[in-house]
Amino acid sequence: MSDPALSQLLDMGIPGGRARAALKRSKGDVMSAAERVFAGEFDDVPSDDEEEEAESSSKGRGEENGVILVDDSDEEMADGSDGDESDGNDFDGFEDDGEIPEDRLLSDPYAGIFFSKERVEAVVEPIEEPKYVRSFMVKGERENVRVLGRGEWMSGCPEGNEQSFLFQLYSMLAEGRLPCSGGCGHEFVRNEDDFFLLFSDFSAYTAYLKGKTRATCPLCRQITCLACGDKINADGGLTPQNNGKAPNLPVEKILLHCPNVQGVLLGVGLHMIEQAFSSGGESRSQVKNMSGKSSVRAPPEKKQKTSADRLSLTISKTSREESDDGETNLDGPAISNGGVFEGGGVVSTSSKGIGYDGSSSDDRSGQKKAEEAQIAADSKTVILLAEVQTYLPNLNRPGGARTSDHLVHPTALAHLRRRSGFVNDLLRNDSLLDMSKREGLYTSLFDWLQIVSNHEALASMLAMPQMRPVSVSPCPDDLQSHIVTYEGTSSPRELLENCVIQAQAALKGLQSVSELSKTNEIHMTEEDKRVSKAELARRERVKQEEEKSDANFQLRSFCERIIASAQAIDRSLVETKGKAFVDRMRESLPKLPDSSIAVEDHALSAQGTEATIKIYEEWAGRARFQYCDLTEPSSSDKKGYRHAYSGSIQSLEGMDMPRRSLAIAKELAILTTSLPVAWHSTIFLQVDETRVDVLKAMIIGPEGTPYENGCFIFDIFLPLDYNQRCPNVKSMTTNGGTYRLNPNLYADGKVCLSLLGTWSGPGWISGQSTLLQVLISIQSLILCEEPYTNEPGWANDAGTPASKAYSANVRRMVLVDAMANNIKRPPYPFETEIKAHFRLKAKSIKEQIEKWKKLDDGKAVSGDSFLGAPGHTGTITFDGAAQEVKRLLGQLENGESIAGTNEKAAAKLTAADLASSSTSGIKGDVVGGGSKLAKVLGLKKK
Structure with a gap:
């Protein structure tokens, strides 16, 4: 390893010979040596080795630190760098394309330098x-x-x-x-x-x-x-x-x-x-300085976590702050065990059960103090x-x-x-709701970005990966210095794109208001037509002033400012870096898909768990939020919807409230970038392209729970008085209304959470609670490790035989309905997502089934896991359900059509057979039912 003091002087542009002489004269003091050199004390020292030192330093930095100084004469280096950038769609680096005019190139002070998010640099800095x-x-x-x-x-x-x-x-x-x-x-x-x-x-x-x-x-x-x-x-x-x-x-x-x-x-x-x-x-984490003299701020991770911390759903002691790992926490305080958000802390359980707890009031004094402190700061x-x-x-x-x-x-x-x-x-704030509440601060930020982007010498910085300090360690050769390690992170332009996505979603949510106002325009009467132009102009001015104070208008203006900031940066980058550079950058930026995203076949050939996890999370990150058409063909003029709340949706056709549209716009903005994505559990959301109040969600069962890797569908409708009232949520994964998968998930689709108003206790807080909180409450509080303890009074029964038996039955129901049924008959509009999920996780799920088999008690599936409770009891055992899931996974892995032997057998069943299947654990022709199909599956007979 080269002398760090010498490297620091070389970074200052001091020739190697003079740097060595100055260090010797100043006894290793870097600053004293630099002062002497710049004062001319070593001008007589030969610098024959200057070129050699520069070449060595450049080469070392290029290999070890990811920084390449591109010289016009070094065509091989330039070509190699371009070649690396063209491989794949990732835009990890920042470099000129070589096709911009010389005058523009000269205006960029960092032209010819390659920056990378993968770069790691250790810098010696003095301790003062x-x-x-x-x-x-x-x-x-x-x-x-x-x-x-x-x-x-x-x-x-x-x-x-x-x-x-x-x-x-x-x-x-x-x-x-x-x-x-x-x-x-x-x-x-x-x-x-x-x-x-x-x-x-x-x-x-x-x-x-x-x-x-x-x-x-x-x-x-x-x-x-x-x-x-x-x-x-x-x-x-x-x-x-x-x-x-x-x-x-x-x-x-x-x-x-x-x-x-x-x-x-x-x-x-x-x-x-x-x-x-x-x-x-604002910078939430500090890197502890090992030398004990100072500290530096650590950057957030470049991507979201690759694992989900089960049940430790800490939604930050201060609302809307960014956690140390870079994952943005939700708006509002932490979730209580009733699905209600409190002033802070970690999710806990209570003897009253999940979704059942809570008093008649909720103390939010801590949150209010935090908000006041935030406003002052x-x-x-x-x-x-x-x-x-x-x-x-x-x-x-x-x-x-x-x-x-x-x-x-x-x-x-x-x-x-x-x-x-x-x-x-x-x-890095993933919440447009929070940004709009702090509009003054973000307006100042966008003013700053506007000035920077309009200057040709500064604009390129907005596309550069930032180098952020991550650690400090003692310098072994100098007690008066320490080594600070810097790592590359996302550029401001890359992070701004997430804000743009949220702004675009919010604007789409606000469209219903403007469209409604157009359809309800009042036709001018003869008296109106006789009004003078001056009076009409006055009325228009009054109308505009009223609009400026309107919350919808303010949010629309704020969103338009975000989008305009990104466009201004891109225009400046085209001038300074070239169109090809900007096109490549845009291609790498996050974006919402136009349609369902399938996993390419070549991606499935990835070897190793880590490679598969990376592919899965990249795919899920792109597919988690999409727009779709939830209407269904109808002979009447009235639209029908493929949705549990179709009747309520139809009743609100052509009706809207400005406050509701504002709330929905903010919700959509949050959901576009904040839905959790991880190998162990992801939430997917589909929104109707014309009625943004109509949604469907699919939650992947979290790891370590009886629901692991199952696909659980929920229909969601935002009522007319939303956000004054909570959303309507119904569980659709019930095996045709016969399975109660959790004390909080009923066979009729009811979801029990005080946050949803389905149980007494502190519930939905107008203007504070969000749909995202509801979804994560279901993911982390209901789909938990021991669902038996969600029942009131049984929270202390974790690990008991009754709890184990309950979980065993849930696992059987998950295999039957949340896995097999969904693979064979994937519910609209998640067909592509379900197929991709099970294809990518086929190997992992097979291993999971083997672990589950050791935990099974050998009993047949029961529609209600409470032993002795009245409910639907079938003949399907764990082995039969597991065999069917493995067969379907094998077909997906081989790229085969799901229409296999069992479906053909089911198609041949007589009406009598289907009637007899009503007592089985799997309804109709989806997986099992009836003696003939049970025989095909190798299931037990009654």
Whole structure:
């Protein structure tokens, strides 16, 4: 391994020979060595090995860290990189396509550098003791102010010559003398506390900096910029009228004088933003520093978890926050065992049973306090973002662009690239509902993105994978330094696409309001026609003002702003990176499918469990939310629906309420990207393409439960007074109304949860509860490891013989109905998803069946698992049901049609046979029923 101190100097652009000599002279002190080199102390040292060092460093970094510096003459490297990118649809890297004009290429400061989400980089950074300077008056109070040290100023994953520019600017402004621009011989003394102070707020810093950047010479009265050394021109300099005093100009006009000040302002400002987010809770996880001196923030995972933590459904102690593993938690507080969301904690069980617990009221004081704290923190962040945003390079600046807007200082670029993690933190929010509630903060974010995307030197950063610190370890060769490891994460543009998907879904949900208003337009009377144009214009203005205060209009405008931000970024990327680059990027972005997604045959040949899991989760992630046509052909004018609530749906045809449409729009936005996807359990949702209040869900039974890998269908309808009232949910996996799979899932389809109003206790909270919470309550609370304990009074009976017998019967029912029946007669519209699920999991399910066999008690399936309870009892045993499922899985694995021997046998049954099958555990011709079919399956006779 190369000397980390030497590597750091090489990253600053210092030739190898001079770097070694400087390190030797300074006894290994990196910063001291760099100061000596830039001061010219080693200019006489030969640099014959410079090219060799650069080549070695570039090669090492390319192989170990995933960073490739593309040279025009190195065609082989460029071709190889392009070839790697073209394999598959993943867009892990960021690189030019080589087809954009040279002037555009030059406008991109990072042109020719390949960035990758798979990149891992270890960087040696110095450990600095915090330094404070004397008290300053800040808003009438005295305050000790911390100095932004050189090491902290230069921290981050370096690229190109960034370190050299950062080091030079800091050294120039923090030390040394500056001659008067008037040439009188006077010298100004500069110190680090003139420019690099971290005040409690940014406005105090800019006010302080305003007084420090312009110094008046005591000899000639010439005003000099201490940042660049130039004379101050007539706009703000010495004139006969001001008697040698600088005029009282706005702070931003003074501080936009030169690129040097801009670099300092953005460096300090972005540090303040970074601190605000890390301390304010936006960045939820901290990486423990092994050296014990400092800590850095860890990035979320690049994708959702590949496993589901059973029953530890922690929906975060603070609502709508992102968990440490990168998985976005639900809106609202945690789920109680009654399906009701409380102020925090983990799902627990109660002696009253799942879905039965709860008091008449619910204490939400903790949640309200958290919301108030969030509002206060957001208000401060909005102010900070707006203040720092003023100094972003802005070609459309009010009053005209300044020199620093055109000639962006390299340190400004470096800080924007390294310290824009807050953009990803905010865009990683998977809840449009939360974003719309925090509209002020997100409006500030989109204003920021608009300025960045409109500047040709900055726009490309929005498509770059961000390097985020993940760990810190001691440096073995230097106790005054530590090694920070950075990993690549998603680019802001990639994360923004999830917000775009939600915004598009919300707009689709709002369409019903506009369509309804068009159909209910009032025709103008003769009196209306005689109204003057002025009066009509006045009415139109009043109408527009009323619309602006309308919640639907506000959400629509917010969604349109999200989509417009993404479009603006893409337009700028086309100009700076080329159309081919943008097309490739768009192809890799998440998107909603136009139709059901099948698994390609070649994907099924993947060897190994890990490869299969990856394929399954990628497929499920694309297929989890889709639109479909749930209507069914009808001879009458009235539409029919393939849905349990068809009658209710028809009764609301042509009716709507604005508040309902707003609630549905927000729900759809959440559901598009927040439905859980994992190998162990996934939730699929299909929404009618014209009636977004009509939905169907399919929940895959979670691992480790008697429901594992079964497909459970639920019909959902959002009533007219939704979200004031809970949704209507009915279980459709009941084997034709004969199976009660859980104390909370009845044979008639009733789903028992206080959240759904089907049991007393705290229930649906208007404006707070969501359909997503209902679905996850069913997935994690009802489809649980020991369903017997869901019954009131039996929560403490876990592990008892009665509980084991109940679970054994549930497993038999799952094999019969949630597996075999669904494979042979997949319910609309989940035919493709059911087929793909069982094809990909065939091997795993076969192994699962063998484990279940050891737990079976040898009894036949019973329609109600409560022993002795009146219900449907059949003749099908575990072995018979398992044999049928294995046969069907084998056909799916071989790509065969499901119309096999058993279906043919079922088709030959007489009416008498079918009648006799009414006493079996499997209805009709789906899997079994009757003695003939029982014989085919090898089942026991009564």
